[in-house]
Amino acid sequence: MAVRSANDIHELIERLLRQGDLRYTTGRRAIVDLLCRVGQPVSISDIESQLPSIPRSSAYRHLVDLQSVGAVRRVAANDDFARFELAEDLTEHHHHLLCTSCGDVIDVAPTPAFEKAVTTMIEQFAEREGFRPFSHSLDIVGHCRECG
Amino acid sequence: MAVRSANDIHELIERLLRQGDLRYTTGRRAIVDLLCRVGQPVSISDIESQLPSIPRSSAYRHLVDLQSVGAVRRVAANDDFARFELAEDLTEHHHHLLCTSCGDVIDVAPTPAFEKAVTTMIEQFAEREGFRPFSHSLDIVGHCRECG
C-alpha cells in the first residue's frame, strides 16, 4: 500500500518533526520504521513485542509526538485497544476492514467511484448540519479470511 | 431519526431479551428510553447524569446485556469514551459526524446513491480479501456547527 518509499517517509517525517522543534531520534525512527514495515494499524502491544527495547511510556510519548506533527494517526478499532498508522498524507487514503473475531485491522484502498460518492454525500451533510468536515473513515466490520 | 415509535422499540427489545432469557426490567427500560429520547449515541457519563438512580456498574451491565441480544450497539467516537446507541435494526441505517472539538456525535442518514456505492465496494473487498462483511460505518470527522 506504500505510495512512497520508506526513505521518503522518513525524510518527510523528519521535516514535520523539525517544524515542531522535535528531533527525529532513534526511538521515534524505530516506531516509524515499524509502521512502514507492517503497513497496517499497529497496537501498543505489537510495538512492545516488535520493539522490546522501547519502554511503553516512551512508545506512547513518541506516538503522541508523531501525532502532534501529523505523521501518525490513531485508529479506533473494534476491540478497545488503540492502534496507530502512518498519516494518510504520507501513504494514501484508505479504509479499514475490522475483524470482530481476532481484532485485526486490514487496510484497503477505496475505488474512485466510491470516494466520489462519499464526497458528494459529505458535502450534503456539511451543508445541512453546518458541519465542517476534515476527513472521513469507513470501517467494514466482519470476519477476516482466517476467522471465517 | 426514529423510524419506529418508542412503543414499538420497547416491544421489540422486550422480545429480543426474552429470546435470550432476559427480562425487560425497569433499569434496562430506563436506558432504552434514554437512547430513544436522545436519538444519538450516548456516553456513560450522559447516562449517569440523566439517570442518576442507576449505578454505573448496573448501567454497564445493562448495556452489555442489551448488546448481547442485539438491541444496542457500541460506538467508537473520537475521544476515548465509549458511546451507545440503539441497534440499526430498531432505527435505521445511519452514519456519524464526529466533532473533534466537543466530542459530540451526530447521526445522519446516508443517501441511497451512497449506500449503493458502499455496497458495491464492500463486495469487491470481500471478494479480494476473503473478508465476510457484517456491517459498515462511515465516520465523518470535523467540527460541528457550535465548534465552527
Add this chain to the structure above:
DNA sequence: GTTGTAATGAGACTGAGTCTTGTTCTATGG
C-alpha cells in the same frame, strides 16, 4: 408460600493510557 433463577447495588479490582521525576543525550557556542 417456597424455591430457583435472574437482576441489582456497592464496591473492589484491572489495565490501557498518562504524568512525574530524575537522568541521559545532543546541539550549539565559547
Add this chain to the structure above:
DNA sequence: CCATAGAACAAGACTCAGTCTCATTACAAC
C-alpha cells in the same frame, strides 16, 4: 575540546473507564 541548556528518555507511580465479585433483592413458576 568542554560547558550548558533544552530535548529526549526510562522507570515507575498514578488515573479512571470499564469489569468483576458477591451478597442481597425481585420475580416467575409451581
